[in-house]
Amino acid sequence: MTILREVPAWNAEAHISRTVRDLPPSGIRRFFDLVNEMDEAISLGVGEPDFVTPWHVREACIYSLESGYTSYTSNKGMPELREAIADFTKEQLGLDYDPGDQILVTTGVSEAVDLAFRATLNPGDEVIVPEPCYVAYVPDIILAGGVPRQISTRIDDGFRVTPESIMPAITEKTKALVLSYPNNPTGAIMTRSDLESIADLVVEHDLLVISDEVYGMLTYSGTHASFAQLDGMSERTIILNGLSKSHAMTGWRIGYALGDPMLIGAMTKIHQYTMLCAPIMSQMAAIEALLHGEEEMLKMKHEYNLRRRLFVSGLNRIGLPCIEPQGAFYAFPSIIDTGLSSEAFAERLLREQKVAVVPGNVFGQSGEGFLRCSYATSREELIEALDRIETFLDKL
Amino acid sequence: MNEILQILSENARATPAEIAALLGRTEEDVAREIKELEDSGVIRKYITIIDWEKASEGYVYAVIELKVALQRSTGYDSVAERIARFSEVQSVRLISGDHDLSVTVRGKSMRDVAFFVAEKIAPLEGVQSTCTHFILKSYKEHGVILTDKPKPKRLVITA
Numbered sequence: 170m171t172i173l174r175e176v177p178a179w180n181a182e183a184h185i186s187r188t189v190r191d192l193p194p195s196g197i198r199r200f201f202d203l204v205n206e207m208d209e210a211i212s213l214g215v216g217e218p219d220f221v222t223p224w225h226v227r228e229a230c231i232y233s234l235e236s237g238y239t240s241y242t243s244n245k246g247m248p249e250l251r252e253a254i255a256d257f258t259k260e261q262l263g264l265d266y267d268p269g270d271q272i273l274v275t276t277g278v279s280e281a282v283d284l285a286f287r288a289t290l291n292p293g294d295e296v297i298v299p300e301p302c303y304v305a306y307v308p309d310i311i312l313a314g315g316v317p318r319q320i321s322t323r324i325d326d327g328f329r330v331t332p333e334s335i336m337p338a339i340t341e342k343t344k345a346l347v348l349s350y351p352n353n354p355t356g357a358i359m360t361r362s363d364l365e366s367i368a369d370l371v372v373e374h375d376l377l378v379i380s381d382e383v384y385g386m387l388t389y390s391g392t393h394a395s396f397a398q399l400d401g402m403s404e405r406t407i408i409l410n411g412l413s414k415s416h417a418m419t420g421w422r423i424g425y426a427l428g429d430p431m432l433i434g435a436m437t438k439i440h441q442y443t444m445l446c447a448p449i450m451s452q453m454a455a456i457e458a459l460l461h462g463e464e465e466m467l468k469m470k471h472e473y474n475l476r477r478r479l480f481v482s483g484l485n486r487i488g489l490p491c492i493e494p495q496g497a498f499y500a501f502p503s504i505i506d507t508g509l510s511s512e513a514f515a516e517r518l519l520r521e522q523k524v525a526v527v528p529g530n531v532f533g534q535s536g537e538g539f540l541r542c543s544y545a546t547s548r549e550e551l552i553e554a555l556d557r558i559e560t561f562l563d564k565l
Numbered sequence: 566m567n568e569i570l571q572i573l574s575e576n577a578r579a580t581p582a583e584i585a586a587l588l589g590r591t592e593e594d595v596a597r598e599i600k601e602l603e604d605s606g607v608i609r610k611y612i613t614i615i616d617w618e619k620a621s622e623g624y625v626y627a628v629i630e631l632k633v634a635l636q637r638s639t640g641y642d643s644v645a646e647r648i649a650r651f652s653e654v655q656s657v658r659l660i661s662g663d664h665d666l667s668v669t670v671r672g673k674s675m676r677d678v679a680f681f682v683a684e685k686i687a688p689l690e691g692v693q694s695t696c697t698h699f700i701l702k703s704y705k706e707h708g709v710i711l712t713d714k715p716k717p718k719r720l721v722i723t724a
Binding site: 195197200201204205210212214215216217219221303304305353475476478479482483525527531548552 | 721
């Protein structure tokens with residue numbers, strides 16, 4: 170027998186947490202829908218490699234499935250993978266992290282970012298976020314109960330963080346500083362001496378540094394520098410890294426966090442109650458990539474470097490001034506001279522010439538007046554895109 | 566590795582202007598170096614890799630393994646160079662293992678190739694034996710996978 174009852178109209182919105190409801194929507198989302206409607210647009214808007222994961226890595230994963238690797242793993246990640254990460258980090262940064270208690274394998278770097286904030290922030294704690302930057306830091310801080318304090322990096326400083334830019338944002342509630350170099354969206358890097366220039370301030374205010382180094386391997390001048398390499402700084406730095414960009418493995422969702430055993434332990438606590446562990450097949454692939462993937466990794470980096478020169482010189486030639494991006498795979502040209510806002514420029518460029526770029530303001534207010542163009546796309550498309558942008562500029 | 570050679574080895578049609586943009590050098594500079602590479606014989610020829618099966622041109626390829634009896638006065642070179650002069654022959658290589666020379670031959674039909682081997686290669690002085698392997702299907706040529714499916718598409722915009 171069906172029981173009938175009088176029920177007031179269902180109001181789903183009332184059941185969403187205030188924090189989530191008030192979270193600003195991603196500026197990328199609207200643009201994504203716009204581009205998706207367009208047929209045959211050339212997209213310079215993609216934040217991932219255009220290479221497919223190298224075959225030897227895919228093959229290793231297939232073999233692991235054939236061999237029956239389908240179970241959970243240790244919360245921290247497979248011991249072999251943590252060993253491989255330790256060796257890789259030692260080779261790249263010269264730093265020692267104990268695979269036993271200083272390394273946590275996460276489901277992509279995104280999870281590691283989230284864990285770092287949740288494990289360290291108390292309600293009301295402030296985190297300094299230099300912008301323009303990747304879009305997830307601010308919402309992740311809010312979700313962790315923290316308060317983001319965005320600061321602007323400027324083109325005149327090469328989009329680097331300086332002591333002068335941090336100083337005014339520091340209060341007694343400041344708990345941490347986010348560094349994300351090589352930077353998405355600007356392609357800027359911070360050299361060792363750039364990092365040294367802010368170290369005293371970090372120590373003076375006892376800040377934790379959360380350093381997202383996922384583009385570290387894609388550094389085109391010199392080698393990547395990490396804040397953790399500075400004398401006495403490794404304890405107060407959580408390095409977040411992963412294989413998505415360096416090894417063209419975005420869809421595998423393998424990231425990792427390196428740091429002080431207590432901090433990694435705190436992150437692991439959340440990880441074990443939420444994610445449990447990263448997928449074992451992805452971990453098996455990551456082991457292969459770290460142990461035998463150097464040649465393929467360097468080949469891809471070399472190709473990005475060729476495209477970088479081609480594209481950046483092209484932008485400057487057609488009249489969109491662009492500082493030399495020294496890392497990642499983005500160019501961040503200025504469109505201030507056109508008098509258009511970033512969004513207006515991007516939208517008109519898409520409608521009139523079918524080239525998709527991402528408006529700079531999506532990455533923070535200080536990105537206004539710029540565009541993010543990813544050169545992780547084929548040379549032919551880059552050349553065609555430059556032609557179309559030139560035509561667009563001529564008609565303005 | 567020479568970066569110009571690397572680029573040309575992947576795309577023989579890359580112009581000096583394109584190469585210059587990729588390497589951050591001037592067009593004149595690149596053109597001069599290419600000329601030098603051509604003149605010195607490092608760059609031998611610009612060719613096109615064709616999937617002949619797809620082009621329905623119907624060529625037949627075979628790999629011929631040769632055993633060579635060395636004469637006192639002549640090494641492998643003299644036999645190999647004689648074989649290389651035939652226009653049917655695509656490649657000649659000295660190899661290690663059971664055989665001495667590996668020769669790729671192209672013909673209009675299997676009969677064509679078989680007769681070429683029987684009449685031109687086998688009787689050569691020094692050629693002890695031949696073993697003809699017809700190629701049934703090509704999966705990869707000159708580093709290009711011929712059977713590749715199109716790459717899956719990425720999302721058009723991602724953060």
